Amino acid sequence: MGIVSPGFFGRRRSDDPALPPGQYRTEDFPVLSAGPTPRISPDEWEFTITTETGQVHRWSWTEFLALKQDDVSTDIHCVTSWSKLGTSWRGVSLDTLFESVESECEFTMAHSYGGYTTNVPLDDLLGGKAWIAHQFDGETLEPAHGGPARLLVPHLYFWKSAKWVRGLELLRQDEPGFWESNGYHMYGDPWREERYW
Amino acid sequence: MTDSADLDYLDGNAAAGPLSEFFAVDVVSARGRCAHCGRTAALATARLYPSSHGLLLRCPGCTEILLRLVDSGDSVCLDLHGLSFVELHRDEGGSQPNPQPPA
Numbered sequence: 001m002g003i004v005s006p007g008f009f010g011r012r013r014s015d016d017p018a019l020p021p022g023q024y025r026t027e028d029f030p031v032l033s034a035g036p037t038p039r040i041s042p043d044e045w046e047f048t049i050t051t052e053t054g055q056v057h058r059w060s061w062t063e064f065l066a067l068k069q070d071d072v073s074t075d076i077h078c079v080t081s082w083s084k085l086g087t088s089w090r091g092v093s094l095d096t097l098f099e100s101v102e103s104e105c106e107f108t109m110a111h112s113y114g115g116y117t118t119n120v121p122l123d124d125l126l127g128g129k130a131w132i133a134h135q136f137d138g139e140t141l142e143p144a145h146g147g148p149a150r151l152l153v154p155h156l157y158f159w160k161s162a163k164w165v166r167g168l169e170l171l172r173q174d175e176p177g178f179w180e181s182n183g184y185h186m187y188g189d190p191w192r193e194e195r196y197w
Numbered sequence: 198m199t200d201s202a203d204l205d206y207l208d209g210n211a212a213a214g215p216l217s218e219f220f221a222v223d224v225v226s227a228r229g230r231c232a233h234c235g236r237t238a239a240l241a242t243a244r245l246y247p248s249s250h251g252l253l254l255r256c257p258g259c260t261e262i263l264l265r266l267v268d269s270g271d272s273v274c275l276d277l278h279g280l281s282f283v284e285l286h287r288d289e290g291g292s293q294p295n296p297q298p299p300a
Contacts, residue, residue, distance in 0.1 A: 030249075032248045032250060033205050033206075033246050033248055034246055034248040034250065034253055035206070035246055035253065035255060035260060036205075036260055060265050066266075072200040079250065080250065115261075159250060172289070179250055179267070181253070181276070182251065182265045182267045182274050182276045183267035183269050183272075183274040184267065186252070194268075195269065195270070195273075196267075196269035196272075
């Protein structure tokens with residue numbers, strides 16, 4: 001593959017009610033690389049939720065796959081203006097993962113293999129709004145798209161859906177993640193065009 | 198899809214244009230020290246990942262981020278926390294040693 005990811009062949013669909021303002025529809029799935037793609041084998045993969053008391057809830061790949069699995073059909077919206085409608089994912093709801101977690105925090109920081117971080121309010125991860133996804137279109141999620149598993153928070157701009165996710169840290173106060181500390185919006189609602197500070 | 202054999206970055210020379218908005222000189226010819234591993238080399242030798250979210254220069258030694266640039270249209274935000282210093286020689290090209298002090 002060349003230096004430029006394929007797939008930016010969208011056309012303007014500003015009259016499409018499924019598209020948030022300023023978005024274009026694409027049928028492809030562009031890859032935006034902020035760095036080298038981490039290669040994490042299932043044997044070494046784990047997912048953790050760390051509370052404000054330091055308690056760590058931990059799932060191995062096998063334990064993660066044994067949890068209740070959801071099939072999700074949803075639209076995704078990238079802050080760089082492409083949207084992809086009707087995407088299909090399979091993964092574990094954050095509601096399932098948080099069943100055994102006790103916390104008074106309202107904010108989280110997602111941490112990824114490779115060092116990427118992004119902040120998401122806890123309310124936006126619960127209530128059937130977010131998943132840890134490990135399949136896309138019926139296939140194993142490829143490393144370029146965040147495999148083995150990525151966060152999926154489709155009602156926010158897609159930079160919040162952290163690729164290669166390895167854990168969530170519960171925070172008492174909101175803190176900026178990787179892009180939020182350098183100009184991107186703390187929340188990122190595509191319907192309100194919350195792209196930048 | 199990208200695989201490990203593919204080149205998914207450019208060299209730092211490709212950052213010269215976007216950075217020219219901040220610097221009066223061609224700053225990619227300056228030497229920068231990675232705040233993480235200490236590697237010191239011309240910024241032109243760094244790896245530029247052309248993520249559409251912003252411009253990222255990464256250290257070719259440890260792959261940590263040296264510099265981030267985000268253009269939001271109304272403003273441009275430059276984060277240099279990954280560089281512990283930048284050294285620019287005044288001679289043309291920026292790659293020659295300092296001149297000897299006068300005798």
